[in-house]
Amino acid sequence: MRNIKLTIEYDGTNYSGWQIQENGPSIQAELEKALLLITKENCKVAGSGRTDAGVHARGQVASFMTNSRIPEDRFAYAMNSVLPQDIVIKDSREVDSGFHARYSAVGKKYSYILLNSRFPSPLLRHYAYHITYCEKLDIESMRQAAACFIGPHDFYGFMSAGSKVTDTVRTIYDIQIAKEADQVKLVFRGNGFLYNMVRIMTGTLLDAGIGKIQAAAMPGIIASKDRRRAGSTAPAHGLYLDEVYY
Amino acid sequence: MRNIKLTIEYDGTNYSGWQIQENGPSIQAELEKALLLITKENCKVAGSGRTDAGVHARGQVASFMTNSRIPEDRFAYAMNSVLPQDIVIKDSREVDSGFHARYSAVGKKYSYILLNSRFPSPLLRHYAYHITYCEKLDIESMRQAAACFIGPHDFYGFMSAGSKVTDTVRTIYDIQIAKEADQVKLVFRGNGFLYNMVRIMTGTLLDAGIGKIQAAAMPGIIASKDRRRAGSTAPAHGLYLDEVYY
Numbered sequence: 001m002r003n004i005k006l007t008i009e010y011d012g013t014n015y016s017g018w019q020i021q022e023n024g025p026s027i028q029a030e031l032e033k034a035l036l037l038i039t040k041e042n043c044k045v046a047g048s049g050r051t052d053a054g055v056h057a058r059g060q061v062a063s064f065m066t067n068s069r070i071p072e073d074r075f076a077y078a079m080n081s082v083l084p085q086d087i088v089i090k091d092s093r094e095v096d097s098g099f100h101a102r103y104s105a106v107g108k109k110y111s112y113i114l115l116n117s118r119f120p121s122p123l124l125r126h127y128a129y130h131i132t133y134c135e136k137l138d139i140e141s142m143r144q145a146a147a148c149f150i151g152p153h154d155f156y157g158f159m160s161a162g163s164k165v166t167d168t169v170r171t172i173y174d175i176q177i178a179k180e181a182d183q184v185k186l187v188f189r190g191n192g193f194l195y196n197m198v199r200i201m202t203g204t205l206l207d208a209g210i211g212k213i214q215a216a217a218m219p220g221i222i223a224s225k226d227r228r229r230a231g232s233t234a235p236a237h238g239l240y241l242d243e244v245y246y
Numbered sequence: 247m248r249n250i251k252l253t254i255e256y257d258g259t260n261y262s263g264w265q266i267q268e269n270g271p272s273i274q275a276e277l278e279k280a281l282l283l284i285t286k287e288n289c290k291v292a293g294s295g296r297t298d299a300g301v302h303a304r305g306q307v308a309s310f311m312t313n314s315r316i317p318e319d320r321f322a323y324a325m326n327s328v329l330p331q332d333i334v335i336k337d338s339r340e341v342d343s344g345f346h347a348r349y350s351a352v353g354k355k356y357s358y359i360l361l362n363s364r365f366p367s368p369l370l371r372h373y374a375y376h377i378t379y380c381e382k383l384d385i386e387s388m389r390q391a392a393a394c395f396i397g398p399h400d401f402y403g404f405m406s407a408g409s410k411v412t413d414t415v416r417t418i419y420d421i422q423i424a425k426e427a428d429q430v431k432l433v434f435r436g437n438g439f440l441y442n443m444v445r446i447m448t449g450t451l452l453d454a455g456i457g458k459i460q461a462a463a464m465p466g467i468i469a470s471k472d473r474r475r476a477g478s479t480a481p482a483h484g485l486y487l488d489e490v491y492y
Contacts, residue, residue: 011368056369076365086368119322122257122332123302123373 001065003099004075006031006045007091008060013126013237014086018050018060027051030087031062031079038078039068048101048108048244052196054236056127059090059109059243063101099246107173107191107245110198112238114184114206128183129202129238137209139179145208146175146186148218149201155194156225158204160233163195170194177205187242196233203231247311249345250321252277252291253337254306259372259483260332264296264306273297276333277308277325284324285314294347294354294490298442300482302373305336305355305489309347345492353419353437353491356444358484360430360452374429375448375484383455385425391454392421392432394464395447402471404450406442406479414440423451433488442479449477 008027016024020032028045035043043064051057070078075092083089098104113128115121116137120130131137149172156168172190179185186205188198204221207213213221213231221229254273262270266278274291281289289310297303316324321338329335344350359374361367362383366376377383395418402414418436425431432451434444450467453459459467459477467475 009365009368011371058369080365085366085371088365088368090365119255119326119334119336120331122255122334123304125257125331127369 001067001097003063003065003095003097004072005093005095005099005101006062006064006075006079006089008057008062009088009090010057010060011086011126012051012053012055012057015053017053017055018047024053027057027060027087028062030083034079034082035064035066037082038070038075039066041066041068046101048105049241051239051241052236054126055239055241056237057241060241061101061105061244061246063095063099101244104246105192105244107189108193108241109243109245110188110193111240111242112186112188112198112202112234113240114186114202114238115182116184117182126237129235131206133206133210136211137184137206138211139177139184139209141211141215142184142186142205142209143177144215145205145213145218146177146201148215148222149175153222154225155197155222157222157227157230158197158200159194159227160196160200161227165194168194170197175201199234199236199239200227200230200232202234202238205231206234207231247313247343249309249311249341249343250318251337251339251341251345251347252308252310252321252325252335254303254308255334255336256303256306257332257372258297258299258301258303261299263299263301264293270299273303273306273333274308276329280325280328281310281312283328284316284321285312287312287314292347294351295487297485297487298482300372301485301487302483303487306487307347307351307490307492309341309345347490350492351438351490353435354439354487355489355491356434356439357486357488358432358434358444358448358480359486360432360448360484361428362430363428372483375481377452379452379456382457383430383452384457385423385430385455387457387461388430388451388455389423390461391451391459391464392423392447394461394468395421399468400471401440401443401468403468403473403476404443404446405440405473406446407473409441411440416440416443421447445480445482445485446473446476446478448480448484451477452480453477
């Protein structure tokens, strides 16, 4: 059988998340429906990881096995012709049989968009988290706090309940925080992220940005492994899975 | 009576346009419904101009007369509390009784967003016009053609049928064209724009960008006042009314 790797962009607004659910539409189910239509096979699509309801992706990666003879780059066009408009395959290629979207991944890049303004934006209502801190939000304090996340740490305290993961050590390579007009964009790169970890890190950096947490306290908060000492979980609709590294 | 000026942002995706229609939701109708709820008056809201179905606004301006005693800046908060999430009042203030959103306007700023990429973007599907010209699109040729629009011209050939306007001379102050990754943003400033004029100028600049029209031919195309010599009307969903000048 052939092993096909897909790179996928999606608008998560109208989905219950990546994973197939009994109730509610999922990205994975839409992809498998599309593959059934074009290959007549019941392909199982493996994603690099789940995304929650409302979370977007610019570069989610998935793979599946097939006997279809469709040329590798044509899967993108064929699938796009039957997928809903809020899911688009940006690239399809045949890969080694040993490749697996989840197990082969060595890192990920996520971004989180904040809109810091007095009023919400209708145009960004599904695409950025609206906060009203305005001048109170100090970007430099956020950067100082973010620096404490860099490197390998046990991020047990930055994980939501409901995950079966036992090894909670992850390495963060890089966090960039950029302000442009009333938007703040946070970009996180690391070898992996626990359940809700980017959203909890974002909530914690917001606490640092308004002075509720001092950068000096960050190492202690991480070391405590106490979910209650980290910030709250920033909402799903500001989060984007940008890239998966292999 | 008091005269109140509103600055409004909206996502035009789910509306039949600015103007009240017999069938289909409109921005104007939503604003009047909101005002009825908060003032108990049947206020007539006058916009700076109509926007078509799917067109967005970051700075549409409207005005209305009222006997309500709500403080001027509180109209924004009160209206936002009852408006749908895709319409937001960004500013409300009391103005001179002579002010009228349409008749007092002395200029407007529009922007148009193009996504020039092999595949469409789910995240921008309602917010940018997807084209697949890729490397064939020459930004410098678009800028040369755009320069021909600057100044006062009779733009009769750049107006869609259905307008009752008789004076079709408009002055374009400035057109900026910027490329960032796979997006091209066009910004138009002028003393006024005819029906569909920005979208027809955009379609014409796209023709210039792919070499279908040469910049040298532009003055003749404008002078011909022949709609068929201009480019096609770019779709509504790439267009934004950014600002109205008074």
